[in-house]
Amino acid sequence: MTDRVKALTKPSHGVLATRLSAAAAPVEGSVIRTDGDGLVEGEFTVMSSDFDVPVYYAKPAAAGDTFPVVLVVSEVFGVHAHIADVCRRFAKRGYLAMAPDLFARLGDASAFASLADLMSEVADLAETASGSP
Numbered sequence: 001m002t003d004r005v006k007a008l009t010k011p012s013h014g015v016l017a018t019r020l021s022a023a024a025a026p027v028e029g030s031v032i033r034t035d036g037d038g039l040v041e042g043e044f045t046v047m048s049s050d051f052d053v054p055v056y057y058a059k060p061a062a063a064g065d066t067f068p069v070v071l072v073v074s075e076v077f078g079v080h081a082h083i084a085d086v087c088r089r090f091a092k093r094g095y096l097a098m099a100p101d102l103f104a105r106l107g108d109a110s111a112f113a114s115l116a117d118l119m120s121e122v123a124d125l126a127e128t129a130s131g132s133p
Helices: 003-009 013-024 081-092 115-130
Strands: 039-048 051-060 069-071 096-100
Touching: 039 081, 051 081, 081 096
Parallel strands: 069 096
Antiparallel strands: 039 051, 051 096
16 A cells, blocks of 8 residues: 555545534535526436335436436435436536435334434434344
């Protein structure tokens, strides 16, 4: 292993702390909304076992049916306005962007009153799935 690879695989605690602090900070600024001009966007479903997984997509409206594909993976809150906007931004650059709602079978995360309530529910589900008492 080269020194350069070692440096990449061992982040300093200061850098990690800075990254975590930035991630935990409240979001400020205005909401970005990319318009759908020149795009085709919508939803379809993909069958996974016994469940139809909803998938949001956006692609250029330009002639042709072959585009490079980007899979946009959401966080626990599913496919919300920001994730759809990320798809539209990729589509504006010539990609077919798709965002499957990977957590849809577990319910609507936005329906929880607080992040703490949601995390408690996720912990309970993980405990049940692992067979822990």
